[in-house]
Amino acid sequence: MGLFERWKKKPEAPPPPPKPARDDEDVSVYSHMRVEVTTKDGQMLFVAKLMYPQRHTAELHQYSEAEIPLLKDCSEAAALPVHIRGYHDRFRKAVYMEGFISPMPNHIWLVSHLYVARVGNDRAFFRLDTDLPASVTKFSGRSAGDFPCRLLNISVGGACIASEQRYWEGDKLLLTVKLMEDRDSSIMYCQVLRVIEKEGEPFQYGCRFLELNDADQDKITENIFAAQLKSRKGSQGS
Numbered sequence: 001m002g003l004f005e006r007w008k009k010k011p012e013a014p015p016p017p018p019k020p021a022r023d024d025e026d027v028s029v030y031s032h033m034r035v036e037v038t039t040k041d042g043q044m045l046f047v048a049k050l051m052y053p054q055r056h057t058a059e060l061h062q063y064s065e066a067e068i069p070l071l072k073d074c075s076e077a078a079a080l081p082v083h084i085r086g087y088h089d090r091f092r093k094a095v096y097m098e099g100f101i102s103p104m105p106n107h108i109w110l111v112s113h114l115y116v117a118r119v120g121n122d123r124a125f126f127r128l129d130t131d132l133p134a135s136v137t138k139f140s141g142r143s144a145g146d147f148p149c150r151l152l153n154i155s156v157g158g159a160c161i162a163s164e165q166r167y168w169e170g171d172k173l174l175l176t177v178k179l180m181e182d183r184d185s186s187i188m189y190c191q192v193l194r195v196i197e198k199e200g201e202p203f204q205y206g207c208r209f210l211e212l213n214d215a216d217q218d219k220i221t222e223n224i225f226a227a228q229l230k231s232r233k234g235s236q237g238s
Contacts, residue, residue: 027053027116030095034156034221035060035086037101037109042083047222048109050086056114058099060084062107063222078102079112087156089217093119127155128224134177136163143167150202151177156221158190158208167192167205175207179223186220188212 030053037045037060048060079100086095099114134151138144149163159175167173171192178185189210196204212220 027055027058027114029091030086030088030097033086033088033095034217035084035097038083038085040081040083045082047226050084053114056099056112058111058114059104060101060109060111062109084111084114089157091119093121095119127153128179129153130179132177132179134161134175136161136165137174137176138167138171139174141171143171149175151175152204154179154220154224156217156224158193158206159188160204160206162202162204164202166203167195169193169195172210173207180226183223183226186223188220 030050033050035048035050037048039045046060047063049063051059051061079102082099082101084097084099086097087093088095096117096119097114098117099111101109101111104110130151130153132151134149135146136149137146143165147163147165149161149165152160152162154160154177161175169192173190173192175188175190176185189212190207191210192205192207194206196206198204209220
């Protein structure tokens with residue numbers, strides 16, 4: 001029995017009223033924010049862009065047009081309670097929202113009873129731990145050239161890499177990595193923020209991404225979440 005079959009057998013009841021938002025909370029500032037949508041028990045549903053947020057409503061535009069098994073039985077009459085988590089690049093804050101979603105055409109979801117549960121500094125849910133082959137290019141100065149490295153983790157704002165090559169804080173690098181085998185490589189311009197040295201081990205570099213336009217950010221975010229979803233499915237099946 002699927003998620004929605006179990007849920008829909010319960011007596012119909014209207015969603016609870018929205019929790020009061022802070023008087024100074026302006027949800028419109030979160031428009032175009034990339035978000036992760038999960039069920040109340042933490043099951044991943046999809047990744048979307050939050051569009052047209054108003055006081056207690058918004059739209060979620062899916063990045064992928066793939067059908068979502070957990071939502072295949074969802075109807076307009078049966079809104080599903082969800083968690084919506086995003087990271088606001090300008091404010092550098094993680095945003096946690098809750099609401100009820102129901103389907104609209106063209107892989108768009110209407111969010112009702114939307115409210116901001118909290119805003120904090122945590123962006124860990126956007127960070128994907130990896131151990132992938134990658135390459136780094138430095139175009140001039142010390143250590144100029146193209147060298148292999150390992151991608152240790154990646155987030156919407158930066159990455160951590162390991163390399164035998166010596167770089168310094170402030171160095172600007174071009175990082176190339178394929179996050180998933182069935183997707184194109186991601187190419188990111190970044191700057192070294194910190195250098196971690198451990199005896200007998202490769203250097204580790206914490207880097208932040210530079211000069212990413214919206215299309216680049218969307219592509220990286222979609223790839224990160226796709227890889228996260230694949231990783232979660234693998235761990236659930238093991």
